[in-house]
Amino acid sequence: MTGKTIMTSQFWIVRENRLLGGDCGRLLVETSAESASPPRPGQFYMVRLGHGADPLLRRPISVSGVRMGINKPGGSSMIRISFLYKVVGKGTAIMARLQPGEHVDCLGPIGQGFTVPDPSAPPRYRRPKLAVIVAGGIGVAPFPMLIEALKRREVPVRLYFGGRRSEDLIEMGTFISRGVETITATEDGSHGEQGFVTVPLVRDIPDLPAGKTVVYACGPNPMMTAVVEICREHDLPVEISLETRMGCGLGVCLGCVVPAAKPAPDGRAVYSRVCTEGPVFNGEEVDLGLFQ
Amino acid sequence: MTGKTIMTSQFWIVRENRLLGGDCGRLLVETSAESASPPRPGQFYMVRLGHGADPLLRRPISVSGVRMGINKPGGSSMIRISFLYKVVGKGTAIMARLQPGEHVDCLGPIGQGFTVPDPSAPPRYRRPKLAVIVAGGIGVAPFPMLIEALKRREVPVRLYFGGRRSEDLIEMGTFISRGVETITATEDGSHGEQGFVTVPLVRDIPDLPAGKTVVYACGPNPMMTAVVEICREHDLPVEISLETRMGCGLGVCLGCVVPAAKPAPDGRAVYSRVCTEGPVFNGEEVDLGLFQ
Amino acid sequence: MASSSSNRPDLAVQIGSLRLKNPVLTASGTFGYGLEFAEQLDLNRLGGICVKGLSLNPRPGNQPPRIMETPAGMLNAIGLQNVGVSCFVSEYLPRLREYDTAVIANIFGETVEEYAAVAAALERADGVAAVEINVSCPNVSKGGIAFGNDPVMLKTVVQAVRKATSLPVITKMTPNVTDIVPLARAAVEGGSDALSLINTLLGMSVDIETRTPHLRNVVGGLSGPAIRPVALRMVHQVYRAGLGVPLIGIGGISTAEDAIQFLICGADAVQVGTANYIEPDAALKVCEGISEFLVRQGIGSVAELTGTLKLP
Amino acid sequence: MASSSSNRPDLAVQIGSLRLKNPVLTASGTFGYGLEFAEQLDLNRLGGICVKGLSLNPRPGNQPPRIMETPAGMLNAIGLQNVGVSCFVSEYLPRLREYDTAVIANIFGETVEEYAAVAAALERADGVAAVEINVSCPNVSKGGIAFGNDPVMLKTVVQAVRKATSLPVITKMTPNVTDIVPLARAAVEGGSDALSLINTLLGMSVDIETRTPHLRNVVGGLSGPAIRPVALRMVHQVYRAGLGVPLIGIGGISTAEDAIQFLICGADAVQVGTANYIEPDAALKVCEGISEFLVRQGIGSVAELTGTLKLP
Numbered sequence A, B: 001m002t003g004k005t006i007m008t009s010q011f012w013i014v015r016e017n018r019l020l021g022g023d024c025g026r027l028l029v030e031t032s033a034e035s036a037s038p039p040r041p042g043q044f045y046m047v048r049l050g051h052g053a054d055p056l057l058r059r060p061i062s063v064s065g066v067r068m069g070i071n072k073p074g075g076s077s078m079i080r081i082s083f084l085y086k087v088v089g090k091g092t093a094i095m096a097r098l099q100p101g102e103h104v105d106c107l108g109p110i111g112q113g114f115t116v117p118d119p120s121a122p123p124r125y126r127r128p129k130l131a132v133i134v135a136g137g138i139g140v141a142p143f144p145m146l147i148e149a150l151k152r153r154e155v156p157v158r159l160y161f162g163g164r165r166s167e168d169l170i171e172m173g174t175f176i177s178r179g180v181e182t183i184t185a186t187e188d189g190s191h192g193e194q195g196f197v198t199v200p201l202v203r204d205i206p207d208l209p210a211g212k213t214v215v216y217a218c219g220p221n222p223m224m225t226a227v228v229e230i231c232r233e234h235d236l237p238v239e240i241s242l243e244t245r246m247g248c249g250l251g252v253c254l255g256c257v258v259p260a261a262k263p264a265p266d267g268r269a270v271y272s273r274v275c276t277e278g279p280v281f282n283g284e285e286v287d288l289g290l291f292q
Numbered sequence C, D: 001m002a003s004s005s006s007n008r009p010d011l012a013v014q015i016g017s018l019r020l021k022n023p024v025l026t027a028s029g030t031f032g033y034g035l036e037f038a039e040q041l042d043l044n045r046l047g048g049i050c051v052k053g054l055s056l057n058p059r060p061g062n063q064p065p066r067i068m069e070t071p072a073g074m075l076n077a078i079g080l081q082n083v084g085v086s087c088f089v090s091e092y093l094p095r096l097r098e099y100d101t102a103v104i105a106n107i108f109g110e111t112v113e114e115y116a117a118v119a120a121a122l123e124r125a126d127g128v129a130a131v132e133i134n135v136s137c138p139n140v141s142k143g144g145i146a147f148g149n150d151p152v153m154l155k156t157v158v159q160a161v162r163k164a165t166s167l168p169v170i171t172k173m174t175p176n177v178t179d180i181v182p183l184a185r186a187a188v189e190g191g192s193d194a195l196s197l198i199n200t201l202l203g204m205s206v207d208i209e210t211r212t213p214h215l216r217n218v219v220g221g222l223s224g225p226a227i228r229p230v231a232l233r234m235v236h237q238v239y240r241a242g243l244g245v246p247l248i249g250i251g252g253i254s255t256a257e258d259a260i261q262f263l264i265c266g267a268d269a270v271q272v273g274t275a276n277y278i279e280p281d282a283a284l285k286v287c288e289g290i291s292e293f294l295v296r297q298g299i300g301s302v303a304e305l306t307g308t309l310k311l312p
């Protein structure tokens, strides 16, 4: 979280859009490095999909990866980011139809990302011995980029990856080739253990380096609630990336809020904006109970 | 106007979409000949553009050409139609972005087309010596197909083609290669005579084969009004293809009407639906004065 | 309650004394007299057809332009062009009778008497399943205020129609009001057997180049997906008011999901309007989608959905 | 009247005693307290900023979910979350004062007294150009009917604000009414210097899988392009009523073309709302587009457009 990031709204050119199965895809977009700030792990973009007033709002999509490079002919430097997406409605359906060469308007990077281990980070994030990542389905989206950052800092990573069925476990090849120890679970038992991925997590957790493990999670809400609960019991710091419907991504519509865990002194609720105070929160900061 | 045409709503596959300059383009779409009736000259399709509720309504677009053929591998027969379009708003802008391989939902063929000379046609259309076509800008769209039909019946064709500037005179190459005698006029004088194309038309009309000439026109309303006026003076039968905003193309919304030239016996207006009674009308049938 | 998901769910619904084979009707003014669509879809599979609004005498309608597209919607000011009730009865009804679907005659008038006269003309005809009163028309003898905007006028016109016919009477509510509940109550007090809602919202659009309204009539009725949230809210309000009559939801319904939202909020049936223009078989697709939803959720009958909204 | 097309057109407009450098403001609740956008665009180029609605005390707002997208629109039930007027004056206003744009304080209350107290608190502050009264709030002492739905309540609240401040007072009208004209008149009679319209239409949306409303508050306000035709019609109606006060058009404005429609129908200025979410610099683009339109049409000043609709 160093250096000032400038949020811009601009057109990125689609370089690749590959379907991955399980209704998921990976989109690579590129622009000139002069015009865009590089994102940090856990940040997202508000992506405009379609050309009319329906769909109206931009869609929040996490950055999955970033690469800086030099464009051969001109020698101009460029930035390329990748998104992992799952088709769930009309916006993401349009995303799946984007063709190389088309332009797509992305506003970002936005939000508070994950705390990446660093000597200047809060105490427990300074020198962890293990980073545990818990991902549910498309919740895996921000983690390829986080894993890159963790690897660069030589923090060992273990990924708990759950889904409904094996097709939901996208990008497994990448994780394995990156040497990420990966434990999987699917509800239908088609890959890894049958059931929720929190089951192997609970089983393994006593054996993790006490006081030296940090946890990152992203996935469906019941999973997040379970992970925060588990981490609380074992006194592990956990950061969760939340999804709420977003009007603006700019902190002004107040549409994306979650209740903070602590109410105001007068007992009234306090709400945090997921787009601005999040999407990554400390697991203890927010009240997931109230939040559907 | 023989044989029963079945109107269908179905997806056609885009085979080619070529920009022609002057904000115009030519779109070729194809489907199986079993599922679609071939259109007649002057008929149109209601084309769905975009995937959401904006734009909401289909857009009426005339057929410019049709070809039946056999698909090589399977030997199944296919029908291919072409549209000429001009980008004027959000629907046509989406049309210009269609890529080969995409599917586009076309409902049609719709409406009453041009009266093509034929022994069974009304008297003045049985054996004309000359067909005069008057086109203004993108109003030329239905005429390549009409010209094919006229050529097949060995009716000589002369085209009066007007536009604002030379780029508006699309498909000139095709007309010339088809041996269509073409007289042009542009408002800026960049092609042919400077001014409206009705000027050379008025000049030439006394020399046309009296009683043996039929006129077809499509273009902006002031031009249509002028053409109908000219034809009335010289007692030439004229058919005009009209454009009005359309809700349904099915004859039910009553949104596309034009006033008929003759009011009801009680003096009240009578309205004709352009989608169903038109889009091609006899020049004397409709009241172009009232119609903006 | 739940039936085996392999069974075909029961789609029939009851609107007062009127039984519909399924809850999906086509909305007045968007489906002509029905026959225009006979080639596009099997009319027998529709829950019912609300025909284009009928007046006592034929009406030529407004001068064009009459329609304009707006974001996710369209404006219309057709001016209630129609062939008149006698022509409908003699020319269209005999052919419509050949289909096994409920024909609902949408009627309007400029005076209370005209409404009653149209209803009476239909009473004598064979093949009309119900009368739907369009009360969004200006009352010419009351300075042009729409009948549906005032509870007293509304009740009067409903009573007059009620007296003129033994057919089930459905009152079609206008949404251009501060509070729809007292108006809905007035219609019920007037003897309406059911309510359908909503008609179009008043809107406008302007050509900035010519500085003229896009519609010759200046203002027009807004329909289509744009208005769905407003329509749904009104169905919810009227349902919660507990007036004890069946409701038919209308407004921006294009998909089964849209229709199911209305059913959950308290509608017993729905009408598909503008969507017919975009997909001529939209109503059938909505109906099939509802059926699939019921199967997927293991619900035996569509009537079980009505009013099942869970309030927080 | 027409000026040479190479001249820059005069964009300044007068809203009562308030002069705006151009007619494009940002709408309350869609632009935060303005400062949030300082990185996205040059605030100095805005005609003005209507800040998020202010109440006497801070308010936490509603439980989530608070928003939902709908066709060409969105529903919101934020619950008027805000920092409270004192915090606004002490924390935000000093920083806003650094920009050369009109800061318009949008205010609301649960009682007439609260409205007056908020207005009074702003009266003492430096840097507020005008007060905009949001009257779409329920009057808690009158059974929760919105102030803006009833002419008597509306006039009372406007009078109270009028008395509490010497700043120009703009009343922001609710569209959820049968006839907006008598309400507009009540606001003018209460002493409003200008009217802004419209606020959101009441709407609703439901999740069919869970059968729960998409908003925790059940109903919410519909905004965005979907409502533009309704908003334009209401501006037209109020302008034609000739109440003699300037009008500010709001509702679904995303482009210069949209804005110009409102000006032609009688608005002196416009507010850009939901469009700010989609393009953070939407208001500036609208303003530039108006300027280009004026140049293209050879019109010297934007004020010349207002009310120039040609009726057939």
Ligand SMILES: Cc1cc2nc3c(=O)[nH]c(=O)nc-3n(C[C@H](O)[C@H](O)[C@H](O)COP(=O)(O)OP(=O)(O)OC[C@H]3O[C@@H](n4cnc5c(N)ncnc54)[C@H](O)[C@@H]3O)c2cc1C
Pocket (backbone or CB within 6 Å): A044, A055, A057, A058, A059, A060, A061, A062, A063, A083, A084, A085, A086, A087, A088, A089, A090, A091, A092, A093, A138, A141, A142, A242, A243, A244, A245, A246, A279, D068, D069
């Ligand atoms: C910070 C953040 C990061 C995200 N990152 C990713 C990602 O990397 N990959 C990915 O596939 N998805 C991601 N999502 C979820 C993604 O935003 C939604 O799946 C998407 O908005 C759905 O749009 P739709 O039009 O396809 O669906 P629809 O259901 O048609 O959308 C309707 C409305 O609901 C909103 N909505 C629906 N589902 C969600 C959801 N789960 N979260 C937030 N809003 C929702 C939409 O934005 C839209 O406003 C992220 C969400 C957030 C908040």
Ligand SMILES: Cc1cc2nc3c(=O)[nH]c(=O)nc-3n(C[C@H](O)[C@H](O)[C@H](O)COP(=O)(O)OP(=O)(O)OC[C@H]3O[C@@H](n4cnc5c(N)ncnc54)[C@H](O)[C@@H]3O)c2cc1C
Pocket (backbone or CB within 6 Å): B044, B055, B057, B058, B059, B060, B061, B062, B063, B083, B084, B085, B086, B087, B088, B089, B090, B091, B092, B093, B138, B141, B142, B242, B243, B244, B245, B246, B279, C068, C069
């Ligand atoms: C029978 C018929 C045949 C036509 N054939 C052709 C053709 O072959 N090639 C071609 O380029 N154009 C043709 N047009 C005109 C074409 O339909 C319009 O240019 C097109 O609908 C504009 O849509 P848009 O979204 O780009 O413009 P927008 O201005 O955004 O459209 C807004 C609304 O107005 C309607 N509209 C705008 N202009 C026209 C117009 N001139 N006529 C009818 N409706 C209009 C649109 O359909 C839409 O409902 C034809 C029109 C008719 C009625």
Ligand SMILES: Cc1cc2nc3c(=O)[nH]c(=O)nc-3n(C[C@H](O)[C@H](O)[C@H](O)COP(=O)(O)O)c2cc1C
Pocket (backbone or CB within 6 Å): B247, B253, B254, B255, C027, C028, C029, C030, C052, C053, C054, C076, C078, C080, C106, C133, C134, C172, C198, C199, C200, C222, C223, C224, C225, C227, C250, C251, C252, C253, C271, C272, C273, C274, C275
């Ligand atoms: C072109 C058009 C004509 C209409 N004519 C009538 C009519 O004659 N009588 C009536 O009660 N409603 C009429 N309506 C209203 C519709 O029946 C329906 O209430 C409204 O369009 C909202 O539904 P939708 O959004 O599904 O279209 C008409 C609507 C349209 C678009």
Ligand SMILES: Cc1cc2nc3c(=O)[nH]c(=O)nc-3n(C[C@H](O)[C@H](O)[C@H](O)COP(=O)(O)O)c2cc1C
Pocket (backbone or CB within 6 Å): A247, A253, A254, A255, D027, D028, D029, D030, D052, D053, D054, D076, D078, D080, D106, D133, D134, D172, D198, D199, D200, D222, D223, D224, D225, D227, D250, D251, D252, D253, D271, D272, D273, D274, D275
């Ligand atoms: C999320 C949101 C919050 C809003 N908050 C307020 C508010 O606090 N006070 C107010 O007067 N209007 C508020 N509005 C209404 C807008 O100012 C505007 O009147 C309305 O959205 C219509 O304009 P639009 O279609 O351009 O958004 C809000 C609108 C939205 C979408």
Ligand code: FES
Pocket (backbone or CB within 6 Å): A245, A246, A247, A248, A249, A250, A251, A252, A253, A254, A255, A256, A257, A273, A274, A275, A276
């Ligand atoms: S999305 Fe608007 S405040 Fe967060």
Ligand code: FES
Pocket (backbone or CB within 6 Å): B245, B246, B247, B248, B249, B250, B251, B252, B253, B254, B255, B256, B257, B273, B274, B275, B276
């Ligand atoms: S377009 Fe609907 S009747 Fe012609």
